[in-house]
Amino acid sequence: MGKFKNVSEVIETPYISMFIEEGILHVYYKRIENMDLDIAKECVLTRKEFTNNRVYPCLINVIQMKSSTKEARDFFATEGNEGISASALIVNSSAFKMMANFYIMVNRPKNPTRLFTDKASALEWLEQFKK
Template sequence: MFIEDGILYIHYKQIENLDQHVAEDCVRARKAFTENKDYPCLVDVISIKNFTKEARDYFANEGNEGIIANAILINSTVTKMMANFYIMVNKPTNPTRMFTDKAIALEWLKQFSK
């Protein structure tokens, strides 16, 4: 994680199966890192193989606290399907879109930056 130009960047390491326990750990780490401040967020999920339903539900609701908007960076049909499912079925509580181009994702996030 790092913050640049008012945007929080999160790059997930390779995770075979992201379950709710891992999701809760990730959110705790993010909140500690940001000192509970709100940010628009670029999330790189390219290395995640699978999200459990419980993890998706958690990220879409409680796990979104402190996130103004999410740009999800994808690069394959598999990550596109996961991100699309997350956006359409889990319905995150904040503006969320998926992108294949990092520059376009950052441009979209700028509108949410303080």
């Protein structure tokens, strides 16, 4: 935790690690071969418990995630977005960029959502959504 500024607690599960730094929730997905609805629900429940249902802009690093089911994407776009004022998705491959763009265009998340390939740009964009 020493490498993060203003981080009080880091939560680790088999699927994610998350922390709040300078008013932005950081969620890093671990290696997941196929994100299904059950895993998606567990991740969102963990996030809501961790944030005490407070609303945050969210940096979401999905670099290690391999794929997701339609049900998981639908869930993340609707109920799974509760408590998130905006989402910045960090991707690093053209295949995942296509999948994430598909998610944004087809699933239409209910909050502002953008793709980024670098963390600094994502954090800069999320600043406008802090309360």
